[in-house]
Amino acid sequence: MALFFDSAWFDARLNAAGLSRDNVAAxxxxxxxxxxxxxxxQREFKPNDVRVLSLxxxxxxxEVALRAGVSTPVPSDAPGSSAVLQELGERLTRIERSLxxxxxxxxxxxxxx
Numbered sequence: 536m537a538l539f540f541d542s543a544w545f546d547a548r549l550n551a552a553g554l555s556r557d558n559v560a561a562x563x564x565x566x567x568x569x570x571x572x573x574x575x576x577q578r579e580f581k582p583n584d585v586r587v588l589s590l591x592x593x594x595x596x597x598e599v600a601l602r603a604g605v606s607t608p609v610p611s612d613a614p615g616s617s618a619v620l621q622e623l624g625e626r627l628t629r630i631e632r633s634l635x636x637x638x639x640x641x642x643x644x645x646x647x648x
Contacts, residue, residue, distance in 0.1 A: 540576040541602040548592040562587050573603075582610040 549555060560570045563584055572578035580588075580603050588603075589596040600609040
């Protein structure tokens, strides 16, 4: 885990994505002054900041938190967390159940003259 904010990594990721710190400010709902405070390790990230930056930069939430400094929290619903996997499993079960019900209804309709 990085002890301090890794501004070179963040700037390189932004550059590779064709983005700027202005885009970070817009995505996080912060002023440029607040974003500059993040880059200077004078402002702490919130879990949602990590989540948004991971999407913006195409990196995992864990990687963003790792590069953002020692006290940066990883969102509890980051992909791969057990809560997210459980929720996805439950959603998949509901979808499969719905599809089975739709299939049964279609078969009933076909069987009727």
